[in-house]
Amino acid sequence: MLRLVPVPMLQQGMKIGKKIYSDEGVVLLAEGVELTSLLISRLQKLDIGYIYVEDHLTEGIDIPEMLREETRRQALQNIRVNFQRLSEASPITGGYHHLGKQFSKVMESILADVSSQEDCMIMLMDMNTADHYLYKHSLNVCVYSLVLGIASGYTQDQLMVLGLGSLLHDIGKTQIPQKVLFKPQKLDDEEFRLMQAHAQIGFKILKDEPNIPLLAAHCAFQHHERINGSGYPRGIKGDDIHEYAQWVALADSYDAMTSHRVYRPAMLPHQAAEVLYGGAGTLYDQKKLELFRDKVAIYPPGLSVKLSTGETGVVSKIHAHMPHRPVIRILQDPEGAPLQAPYEVDLSQSLSVIIDGVLGD
Template sequence: MEWKFVRLLSIGQVQPGMKLGKRIYNEEGLTLLAEGAELTVSILRRLGNLGIDMLYVRDEITDDIVLPEMVTDETRRQAIKQIRTVYRSMMNDTMGRISYPHLGYSFRKMTEEILNDLGSREDVLIMLGDIHTTDHYLYTHSFNVCLYTLTLGMAAGYSKDDLFTLGMGSMLHDIGKTRIPPEVLLKPGRLSDEEFEEMKRHTEHGFAILKDEPFVPLLAAHCAFQHHERLDGSGYPRGIQGGEIHDFAKWIAITDSYDAMTTNRVYRRGMLPHEAVDILYGGSCIQYDQRKLEVFRDKVALYPVGLTVKLSTGETGVVTSVPPKTPNRPIVRVIEDAEGARVQPYEIDLSSRLSVMVERIKEA
């Protein structure tokens, strides 16, 4: 397992001269800025222009805080490379003439690698995603949704065969976007009604692409078809309800929405996990399956390691770890008292101090 010594700060809190604690990727999964790089004024300005508003940095106050990775860098890099290679070919194939006979085989292999990584870790939690630029969202989103969905599928006790199908369906859920015109897919702002109708067609395109592909389970094609359906019939493309929607698509509906909300986009900053979970719970029993949301809530780290928080006691601290059994009650290292004065750091385990709550995220 890989560990990084980090603290998570808004870019406004980062001081020139600080060292980057975790590498930054572009949306193709390639390293944009390596960990350990010195953050200068010009670099910080450039990162801000690229839509990055939070960074992991090395901090002497918290230099023993470590961040667990859900999968290895190599698994992550290879998966995004595979997605990028196939999707780019399909985007360039405007007439739909190229076939992809090994699509199912190669994506099944990547699903197996992700499952192996997740299976080698005990009590895996869904952590805040890697820091990315906002230039192309599709590749890393497809990977993240697969990673999160498989974490939930494992927690739900699915068989190995079901996990393979769920993994492929979640990794390929947005493959239909390769058939959406680039000016709509990559538009840096709100879509018009006409453009949104065009975007919604990616579910139908995805089903058409996958349903006859060798080595791709038909159920994976239905994941692409149904992941925007909602329990109350308000989704698309068919407006089906409740039991008409396959369970796999219900899982992907949650992880797809969560990653969309927590990822930086050109037109808005990404939410923190607790903010996104609150919104998802607002749709419990209406749009999202309540029991699946409960599994999700128990597997997501609401307050990421390294985040600076204000406690209900008035004290300020940094999240040092997230207990797998109580992911909404982290261990917090207090660094300031209620008056804002620096103190000799000490830790509070919120899983045992139930009277103390995280009141808000501490901003600069």
């Protein structure tokens, strides 16, 4: 019953299909709210690229939630409170900030939610806005990293370390000036050096914190390193980059590209995935990128697509074993005429048919 629609294509009378959250995890717009011109204008000002709407033509298409609402709310509040506290302090001068105690309990809830999903996949999380991007980004990267860790066969203890490291990977940005973090133009050389410093600052904040494992601190330190040595802050290569940090690097890059930023709009999942695939064997480990490819829903449920047959429709179901070949509910014939009786095509079975484009792309 849901369809993913670009905000510029929203029309009055459409109904919200999936909750839209604030940075504190509070629901800004609930399911079923009918869009007015005022609400559409507000969504545009929030710089959200796409939202889910209800649609009778897509009845029965459900969007899996990767986290329970209570877990999401508690996690975002926890991140916001602690990151704001660090922003107002000078944590790198020394002293403990009890981050392990603050984040361990919420990390257990996040891990329980993600682990409970059958055939868990990387789905679109919140439609991130430019405002308060850091909080939602931190949570999304954590969830995506856990999906990859679970697919890698990690133990619960390993997943807790990966989860904490990914949740706190950008904690160093609490010490970067806001005018640099949210500058809409290209950073100058000095600003770029300041931004790059967040990785080392994050490591300094986390490495001596009680109950924060050192490997979690290295996720903050190494998530911008690349296997060909082109990353920062140390330019290390290959297996010198810990595998946890390599998973966080993939999750971080993917979520950054699929989120609205002050300097560019959000990409759709298939667009972001193509950029990542272009870095196979140079920026990212080939095998890790292949596992990522197998776990990400590049065509999420509700996405409007055009097939090589000329027909258009909506993604209705994802196959865990073949996420890039979903089931499509056909809504229009090749001439663009609406079908009286929509039907479904399973691309995992109809191998001669491909997705030729994404509507609103």
